[in-house]
Amino acid sequence: DAGVIQSPRHEVTEMGQEVTLRCKPISGHDYLFWYRQTMMRGLELLIYFNNNVPIDDSGMPEDRFSAKMPNASFSTLKIQPSEPRDSAVYFCASSPGIRNTEAFFGQGTRLTVV
Amino acid sequence: AQSVTQLDSQVPVFEEAPVELRCNYSSSVSVYLFWYVQYPNQGLQLLLKYLSGSTLVKGINGFEAEFNKSQTSFHLRKPSVHISDTAEYFCAVSPSGYSTLTFGKGTMLLVSP
Numbered sequence: 001d002a003g004v005i006q007s008p009r010h011e012v013t014e015m016g017q018e019v020t021l022r023c024k025p026i027s028g029h030d031y032l033f034w035y036r037q038t039m040m041r042g043l044e045l046l047i048y049f050n051n052n053v054p055i056d057d058s059g060m061p062e063d064r065f066s067a068k069m070p071n072a073s074f075s076t077l078k079i080q081p082s083e084p085r086d087s088a089v090y091f092c093a094s095s096p097g098i099r100n101t102e103a104f105f106g107q108g109t110r111l112t113v114v
Numbered sequence: 115a116q117s118v119t120q121l122d123s124q125v126p127v128f129e130e131a132p133v134e135l136r137c138n139y140s141s142s143v144s145v146y147l148f149w150y151v152q153y154p155n156q157g158l159q160l161l162l163k164y165l166s167g168s169t170l171v172k173g174i175n176g177f178e179a180e181f182n183k184s185q186t187s188f189h190l191r192k193p194s195v196h197i198s199d200t201a202e203y204f205c206a207v208s209p210s211g212y213s214t215l216t217f218g219k220g221t222m223l224l225v226s227p
Contacts, residue, residue, distance in 0.1 A: 004157070033214070043204065043217035056214070091157060102148070103215060105157035 004106035006092050012112045018080040021109045024073055025094030033103060034067055034077050035091040043091070049075065050098070082113045116141040116207045120218035127225055129197055135190040135221045137205030144210040147188040149179055152202045152220075161203070164188065165210075175199070200225045 005024040013019050025032045034046040047057040052069040060067070064083070069075040079086055089110050093103040119138045127133045139145065146165050150158040162173025169181040179190045188205060202222050206215040 042219040043206075043215075045214055045216075048214060093158075098214075102160045102163060105150075105159070107155075107157040 004092055004094050004104055006090075006106035006109050008109060009107065010110045010112075012114065013082055015083055015113055016081045017113075018078065019082045019086075019111060019113075021077040021090050021092075021111070023075045023077070023092030023106060025075070025092070026096075026104055027073065029094035029096050029104075031095040031098055031103075032069060032075050033093040033095070034075070035093065035105075037089040037091060037108070038087075046077070079111075082111075084113045087111055087113050116143075116145060116209065116216045118205050118207055118216055118218035120205055120221050122221050123219065124222045124224060127195055127223065129225055129227050130194045132193050133191065133195050133199075133223065135203050135205075135223065137188045137190065137218060139186050139188065139205070139207045141186075141207060141209070145207045146210055147179075147181060148206040148208070148215065149173065149177070149188075149190050150204045150206060150217075151175075152204065154201070158204065161190070195223070195225050197225050197227065199223060 007022045033048040035043050037043045046059045047067045049069045067077045089108045091108045093105045095101050095103045117140050121136050148163045149161040151161050152158050161177050162171045164171045164181045172178045177192050181188050202220045204220045205218040208215050
């Protein structure tokens with residue numbers, strides 16, 4: 001398997017624009033996680049899905065953030081409108097199960113909002 | 115809720131020297147413990163994990179960690195580091211049985227010749 005695939009790897013956008021980050025989990029993994037990494041706050045869990053259903057979105061910072069998983073092989077994280085403080089590296093991870101298993105991470109999307 | 119403290123933001127060390135990266139955690143429930151490594155511009159890769167059993171856990175690339183429940187610590191060690199070990203290392207916890215990870219702020223290991 002190619003691992004967790006995220007696109008784009010880098011995104012530069014202007015404040016106020018809509019940004020969509022994409023993730024393809026490892027085939028057969030039932031759990032998908034979105035994390036955000038910043039210098040100030042480190043790595044934070046934003047939201048996770050089980051079998052395409054959002055389970056816990058308590059980490060989503062604001063209503064400007066939304067995440068979807070329309071099928072088992074694709075998820076999006078959308079920010080609308082984007083702000084400079086959203087600049088961060090966003091990681092997607094997937095796991096075959098919620099118990100006794102590790103999460104496999106993608107290479108991340110580096111988002112810069114100017 | 116869980117929290118993780120990595121006391122050292124940077125650890126400089128010479129090649130072939132031993133190293134210890136410190137991790138302390140707090141939790142009201144039993145936890146699983148993990149160390150991940152992040153090379154520049156890469157995602158996170160699992161080094162090792164403690165789920166249960168022996169408190170000394172061996173991982174990839176010659177790393178090992180020891181779980182100390184009384185001290186709520188999970189320090190990472192390597193007896194002899196290489197230049198290629200230069201990376202950021204993250205300690206993480208999850209409630210026992212769950213994959214939702216809480217990460218520490220990370221420790222940058224800088225190995226010089």
